[in-house]
Amino acid sequence: xxxxxxxxxxxxxxxxxxxxxCEQNGGLVNLSSSSKPYKKPPSYPEVVISGGGSSSLTHRxxxxxxxxxxxxTVWKRALHAWYEMGSPGVFEEIVNSSSEVPDWVGxxxxxxxxxxxxxxxxxxxxxxxxxxxxxxxxxKFSDIVNWSRSPVKAFAWHPHTLKFAYALGDxxxxxxxGKSDLxxxxxxxxxxxxxxxxxxxxxxxxxxxxxxxxxxxWHVEPTSLATxxxxxxxxxxxxxxxxxxxxxxxxxxxxxxLSASPVDTSLMAxxxxxETCVPLRRLGGGGVSLIRxxxxxxxxxxxxxxxxxxxxxxxxWTCEVWTKCTSRCxxxxxxxxxxxxxxxxxxxxxxxxxxxxxxxxxxxxxxxGSQSAVVSVSLAEVxxxxxxxxxxxxxxxxxxxxxxxxxxxxxxxLHDDKEQVLPYVALFRTRINPxxxxxxxxxxxxxxxxxxxxxxxxxxxxxxxxxxxxxxSGVVRYVPLYFIPSEEIQNVQHRHVAPPSLNGQILSPIxxx
Numbered sequence: 001x002x003x004x005x006x007x008x009x010x011x012x013x014x015x016x017x018x019x020x021x022c023e024q025n026g027g028l029v030n031l032s033s034s035s036k037p038y039k040k041p042p043s044y045p046e047v048v049i050s051g052g053g054s055s056s057l058t059h060r061x062x063x064x065x066x067x068x069x070x071x072x073t074v075w076k077r078a079l080h081a082w083y084e085m086g087s088p089g090v091f092e093e094i095v096n097s098s099s100e101v102p103d104w105v106g107x108x109x110x111x112x113x114x115x116x117x118x119x120x121x122x123x124x125x126x127x128x129x130x131x132x133x134x135x136x137x138x139x140k141f142s143d144i145v146n147w148s149r150s151p152v153k154a155f156a157w158h159p160h161t162l163k164f165a166y167a168l169g170d171x172x173x174x175x176x177x178g179k180s181d182l183x184x185x186x187x188x189x190x191x192x193x194x195x196x197x198x199x200x201x202x203x204x205x206x207x208x209x210x211x212x213x214x215x216x217x218w219h220v221e222p223t224s225l226a227t228x229x230x231x232x233x234x235x236x237x238x239x240x241x242x243x244x245x246x247x248x249x250x251x252x253x254x255x256x257x258l259s260a261s262p263v264d265t266s267l268m269a270x271x272x273x274x275e276t277c278v279p280l281r282r283l284g285g286g287g288v289s290l291i292r293x294x295x296x297x298x299x300x301x302x303x304x305x306x307x308x309x310x311x312x313x314x315x316x317w318t319c320e321v322w323t324k325c326t327s328r329c330x331x332x333x334x335x336x337x338x339x340x341x342x343x344x345x346x347x348x349x350x351x352x353x354x355x356x357x358x359x360x361x362x363x364x365x366x367x368x369g370s371q372s373a374v375v376s377v378s379l380a381e382v383x384x385x386x387x388x389x390x391x392x393x394x395x396x397x398x399x400x401x402x403x404x405x406x407x408x409x410x411x412x413x414l415h416d417d418k419e420q421v422l423p424y425v426a427l428f429r430t431r432i433n434p435x436x437x438x439x440x441x442x443x444x445x446x447x448x449x450x451x452x453x454x455x456x457x458x459x460x461x462x463x464x465x466x467x468x469x470x471x472x473s474g475v476v477r478y479v480p481l482y483f484i485p486s487e488e489i490q491n492v493q494h495r496h497v498a499p500p501s502l503n504g505q506i507l508s509p510i511x512x513x
Contacts, residue, residue: 005428006378007349007395010440013424015386020444023464023481028427028442040478041466043162045176049151049474074100089213089243091116092133129262129305130286134212134244138195141246141262141289141305143400145413145421145453147195151474152453154210156197159459163222164468165207167194173209175220186218188231195246201254206272208257210245214238215259217272239268239277249293249300251314260288262305267291269317280317284308290329295405296338299356299367303329303343311341311356313367320367322354331400335432336407342376344398351377351398351412353436376438377428379414394443396422404457404465406485407432409441411455411467423451425469431486444479446471 014020014030021039022029040046074097078090091113098106114131129137139147147153153167162178165186171194173186186207193212200206209216217235237259247260257270266279267288285304292301300312307325312318327347334341341354352373381395396414399421403410410428415421425444431437446452450471458466464483470476 004375004378005438005440007380007382007440008384010384010394010426011442013384013386013392013394013443014445016390017448018445019447020442020479022479023427023441023483026441026483028444030445033447041480043178044478045178047166047176047476049166049168049470049476096133134193137262138193138244138246142195143454145399145415145451145472150453152470153194154197155454155456155468155470156199156207157456157458157468158199158204159201161204161222162458162460163199165197165199166470167197167209173197173207173218175207177222182227184220184224184227184229186220186229186234188216188234190214190236191216193244195244196248198248198250198257200250200257200272201252203254206254208248208250208272210248210259212244214243215245215248215257215270235272235275237270237272237275237277239279242266242268246289247291249291251293252295252297258291258293258300260291260302262287262289264288265304267300267302267312280312282310282319282321284321290332292332292334294334294338294341295336298338299334301332301334301341301343303332307345309343311354311367318367322373331398333401333403333410335403335436336405337432340432340436342401342403342410343373344401346397349379349381349395349397350375351379351401351438355436376436379412379426381416392443393422394426400455402456403430404467404481405459406465406487408483408485409457409465409467409481410438411444411457413452413455421451421453421472423449425452425455425467427467427481444469446475446477447473449473450475 018030094109196210290303332343
């Protein structure tokens, strides 16, 4: 391991009034935003998600009130909640409607809701998140910045084709495909408080949706001309006390879907065609707040709302536990070979790494994680000067992070200790073989006043890596990072043909006269 990267090592930050358009020749290219420098790559859809800023919460409330009769009593709404979510739904409806019930009823409902969630968590300690409403829980554990006020609630690229889906504030989902002008809209009566989306690998049409009371499985046929697919093409996966669902992960073969809820200590492993699941239950942690399946399929990372996290092997589903974090793990990502895990906690400006041994054969159930995590990046706040001598504060606590499919770029969003998201994306160069190396590349900046809500890499970009950023204005921008992946350079070197020889003597070309 080389010396750890730090905020101090970043190149000069971009000047105010400029926008980052790409990475080229090893550096980020920034141009004046007044010159309209941004041009999306060919074939990529142009998307502006309306309802940005704090108005999206009002938009959600207006959309909800349009479908609910205004003369419904709190008790009738509680009955509907019973059918959808069981007893926790009843108490939550009463808590959310406390102005319509006597004070003692609201207080009793909140205490009962806390107790029910604690009992469901199968753990002997009270966790503060168990007394939160569903929306508060999702906001706390979502990848999306300021989920309750964000114009977009979830976003996911398809792993193989040029297609992505995103959820809006009214819980509808839109699907964009390449140059196609057809944008299907997905709606379902159980599609409420959408927290995560995940496309099934090895399939062009299956989209999993994490909802308040269930997981929905949409079958969105790419050849269909329907803009509103029927709910008959949607499966409903429900498990008692497994709600709200906030995180999903498919295994790379697309055979198993994992779902997680911060109020349920069990991971649910779903056989989607059979609509059955196997709970992967472990005591401790208070729930499961984050899951990441390694790209090689051999391991699953699962974080909890406490300082505890686990890494599972996927042959016999045994796990190793790490318990000495200073706070809960907030963000994590795997290297493409599944040997390195990067993670960050919510209270330290640090990215840690854990290394794992590779399995000797397909029957091995050894996880082989290192005993302690290594500090790979220090993101302590520092003040850096731009070219025009403005001071920019760089560094902070990690909000989210993603690594590209080559393992050569790492994108990180940050916030300060007051939960204010910083107005840029920190980009690092990474190397995973023969050992992990992380070095700062630069800061990606949007228009003035924008901050990033969500970042992800398009999985099939063939000229390096392509980072998609949803900015707080609702604009989706693509930042191509042009580089030649190291594996392609090695492949070219391996294909080099040796000079012809005769009896071990290398033949030189005949000089011309």
